[in-house]
Amino acid sequence: MCGVSGIFSFDSTMSISPEILKNMNTAQAHRGPDAEGYYFGDGIALGHRRLSIIDVSGGGQPMYSEDKKSVVVFNGEIFNHQEIGDELRAKGYKYQTHSDTETILHAWREWGTKCLDKLRGMFVFLIWDDSKKTLFVARDRLGIKPLYYALLNDGCVIFGSELKVLKAHPNLDRVLDHSAIEDYLTFGYVPDPKCIYASVKKLEAGHYLLFEQGHVQTIPQSVQYWDLPWDLPLHEEVDNKVLIERFSEAVDIRLESEVPLGAFLSGGVDSSAVVAMMAGLKREPVTTCSIGFDVPEYNESDFAALVAERYQTSHFTEVVNHEDFDLIDKMTDLYDEPFADSSALPTYKVCELAKKHVTVSLSGDGGDELFAGYRRYRLHINEQKVRDAIPAWIRQYVFGFLGKVYPKLDWAPQFLRAKTTLQSLSLSSSHAYLNSMSKLRKDERQSLYHPTFSQKIGTYSSSSVFDNALKGKQFRDKLKEAQYLDYKTWVTGDIHTKVDRASMAHGLEVRVPIFDHKFVEWAFRLPSNLNLNHGEGKFSFKKALEPFLSNDTLYRKKMGFSVPMAEWLRGPLKEKMLALFSSEHVAKHAIFDQKELMKKAQEHISGKYDHAAALWTIMMLCQFLVKEK
Numbered sequence: 301m302c303g304v305s306g307i308f309s310f311d312s313t314m315s316i317s318p319e320i321l322k323n324m325n326t327a328q329a330h331r332g333p334d335a336e337g338y339y340f341g342d343g344i345a346l347g348h349r350r351l352s353i354i355d356v357s358g359g360g361q362p363m364y365s366e367d368k369k370s371v372v373v374f375n376g377e378i379f380n381h382q383e384i385g386d387e388l389r390a391k392g393y394k395y396q397t398h399s400d401t402e403t404i405l406h407a408w409r410e411w412g413t414k415c416l417d418k419l420r421g422m423f424v425f426l427i428w429d430d431s432k433k434t435l436f437v438a439r440d441r442l443g444i445k446p447l448y449y450a451l452l453n454d455g456c457v458i459f460g461s462e463l464k465v466l467k468a469h470p471n472l473d474r475v476l477d478h479s480a481i482e483d484y485l486t487f488g489y490v491p492d493p494k495c496i497y498a499s500v501k502k503l504e505a506g507h508y509l510l511f512e513q514g515h516v517q518t519i520p521q522s523v524q525y526w527d528l529p530w531d532l533p534l535h536e537e538v539d540n541k542v543l544i545e546r547f548s549e550a551v552d553i554r555l556e557s558e559v560p561l562g563a564f565l566s567g568g569v570d571s572s573a574v575v576a577m578m579a580g581l582k583r584e585p586v587t588t589c590s591i592g593f594d595v596p597e598y599n600e601s602d603f604a605a606l607v608a609e610r611y612q613t614s615h616f617t618e619v620v621n622h623e624d625f626d627l628i629d630k631m632t633d634l635y636d637e638p639f640a641d642s643s644a645l646p647t648y649k650v651c652e653l654a655k656k657h658v659t660v661s662l663s664g665d666g667g668d669e670l671f672a673g674y675r676r677y678r679l680h681i682n683e684q685k686v687r688d689a690i691p692a693w694i695r696q697y698v699f700g701f702l703g704k705v706y707p708k709l710d711w712a713p714q715f716l717r718a719k720t721t722l723q724s725l726s727l728s729s730s731h732a733y734l735n736s737m738s739k740l741r742k743d744e745r746q747s748l749y750h751p752t753f754s755q756k757i758g759t760y761s762s763s764s765v766f767d768n769a770l771k772g773k774q775f776r777d778k779l780k781e782a783q784y785l786d787y788k789t790w791v792t793g794d795i796h797t798k799v800d801r802a803s804m805a806h807g808l809e810v811r812v813p814i815f816d817h818k819f820v821e822w823a824f825r826l827p828s829n830l831n832l833n834h835g836e837g838k839f840s841f842k843k844a845l846e847p848f849l850s851n852d853t854l855y856r857k858k859m860g861f862s863v864p865m866a867e868w869l870r871g872p873l874k875e876k877m878l879a880l881f882s883s884e885h886v887a888k889h890a891i892f893d894q895k896e897l898m899k900k901a902q903e904h905i906s907g908k909y910d911h912a913a914a915l916w917t918i919m920m921l922c923q924f925l926v927k928e929k
Contacts, residue, residue, distance in 0.1 A: 302361070303331030303804070304373040304447075305347035306426050306459040307469075308435050310517045312343040314456070320469060321345045327468040328461055331375075331804045337361050339371050343513055344428050344435065348373040351807055353557055353660060363401045365409060366394060369431045372405045375461055376423035376445045377811070379553040384418050408436060413508060416525050420553070420818065422811070424503070426459060433513040441526040441817045443492065443505025443792030446800055450500040455517040462801070463636035466500060473499040474928070478756045481891060481921070486762035488640035488739040488917050489793040493522075496637040496924070505792050528820070530773060530784050534827045540844035543823070547844075550816035551577040554662060562587030562658035564650055564810075565615070567603030569673075569838060569845070569854055570664030574813060576848040578662065579611040588613040589654040589661070591620050591646055593863070607853060618653050620646065623872055631920065634801050638924045640739060640917040641794050642863050648802040655806040665795055666814030669786050670823050672831040673838035673858070677779060680733050681832065683724055684778045687732070699726035704743075729778045730766045733785065738762075739917040748897055748918075752890040765789060779828040791815075866912035869919075870905050877901060877915060880922040885929050892918070 305325045307316050318340060325336060325347035332349025339346040339362040348361040362371045381400035384407060393406045407415035408427050422444035427436040439447055449459045452471045460466045477498035480490045492502045503509065506526035551574060563578055565571050565588040578586045588608050592601030601617050608615035627645050654661045668674045687695060702722045724732035735741055769788040775781035803810040826840055833839035842854045869877055880886065881897050904911040
């Protein structure tokens with residue numbers, strides 16, 4: 301795993317400052333502590349930071365083609381590089397190394413942009429082809445590896461694996477994108493392709509860019525080269541043996557490494573499944589790492605220990621003090637943009653632990669999205685049954701009215717907490733799903749906005765993020781629609797962002813077999829009733845795993861990787877929260893009506909309501925604004 305950076309000019313005569321590129325590249329030194337390298341050409345400069353994993357001695361970057369006409373910088377891993385390499389050698393390509401980087405370079409020379417169809421892995425790369433005067437920039441299908449880019453006033457385009465790389469360029473325009481703030485307060489992250497800065501974009505998952513020197517100085521439209529198989533027929537049934545074979549193969553191809561390799565083990569279904577497969581594939585014991593909290597209801601480390609004992613892993617555990625708040629101030633620096641997933645805190649800690657023992661770790665991320673494991677899927681489908689039974693105009697009138705007048709009853713039994721459900725029943729399926737998963741629902745956001753900010757965003761609503769994702773698509777199966785939307789937003793904007801930054805902060809590479817695109821393409825076509833079966837999420841995956849994991853591991857209530865946020869904001873983080881909300885640096889942006897914001901905070905502190913998710917989301921935005929000044 302590495303970091304890439306670059307500066308491209310449409311004008312080949314433009315001089316690019318080596319000092320600026322080196323400053324940009326240094327900003328991501330944590331991503332590649334083993335080496336750095338640079339390429340400077342006519343109107344093009346590329347930088348790289350290396351974390352050595354494969355071909356440690358010979359895989360340095362930038363890497364050049366044999367005729368020196370093409371050069372690449374690459375972040376990630378190509379897990380089928382040996383197979384592609386054999387095909388390219390048969391075509392006459394000569395290899396100087398054993399690295400997957402060289403395979404990307406040769407594949408570009410042979411197949412052009414179609415080389416992406418061959419690659420199986422997690423990647424972002426930039427290839428400069430001097431003979432064609434083109435820059436080819438690509439991101440992997442599931443968005444596991446990140447890329448930011450921006451067009452500067454001087455006509456240059458700058459690139460970086462993290463936003464801090466671009467911020468190191470003195471000419472970056474750092475004006476905030478108001479629609480991105482609306483999106484952030486909805487999702488808890490800024491969804492691709494937007495960035496918190498209006499001038500910056502993220503390359504979307506499964507897309508590429510192709511720049512040509514001498515053309516108009518504008519960023520070309522990104523090209524989508526892959527999508528989930530949303531329009532293909534579903535499998536008629538699931539064969540548990542086939543499921544395990546495909547899953548095991550996705551794990552197996554991720555075991556190549558010349559440095560120590562292990563796995564995260566939380567004790568949940570997905571990480572335990574990865575460890576079970578690894579144990580069957582490796583001769584030596586698997587190295588596993590888990591963390592726990594000193595609060596029992598948030599601690600799964602005992603369950604992790606049971607799996608470790610069953611598979612005789614070399615297991616390491618650390619218990620984290622649940623009131624260790626030092627990390628909160630690091631979050632803004634780590635993620636560069638506002639980021640509200642509080643599980644980033646324990647994720648950072650488990651990466652810190654893992655790095656003490658390994659350089660590569662496999663993760664169980666992806667099972668809930670692929671096999672419908674989240675509780676929100678079950679609730680959404682139950683609501684959909686009502687939407688299907690009642691005409692839209694009746695739902696909009698009746699449930700729309702009830703959703704407005706029904707009080708927020710956080711203190712009441714679960715069946716009486718109906719406000720969000722009533723609101724969702726009045727909406728279309730996709731907008732209802734957005735409403736149910738929003739950090740702050742539309743009515744909450746609007747009640748907190750300063751009049752000036754409301755005027756700035758005008759009629760814009762974050763519902764357009766889902767609308768754009770679904771443009772040209774029709775889903776009869778509304779569970780598949782919700783899963784598709786999660787892959788397009790949550791997976792790239794939250795899951796992969798969280799893990800990439802937390803792991804790279806420690807120079808740790810994380811591989812995610814359940815996000816293997818071949819496995820995803822197959823498993824996404826499983827019928828929904830096999831995944832969500834009588835209220836049991838991930839049912840098909842769990843049934844297939846019964847020979848490998850205990851029923852307690854498979855079927856106990858899901859805990860998740862969370863922190864006691866509601867209690868924190870009423871106790872040890874209360875003063876920090878209130879100080880941020882009242883900060884002059886926050887007030888000058890005129891995003892929030894401070895009176896309404898303080899009212900919401902006091903409602904939570906008093907225990908009358910549970911606004912933890914909303915307040916933490918706002919708090920992380922305020923912390924970003926304070927650091928921006």
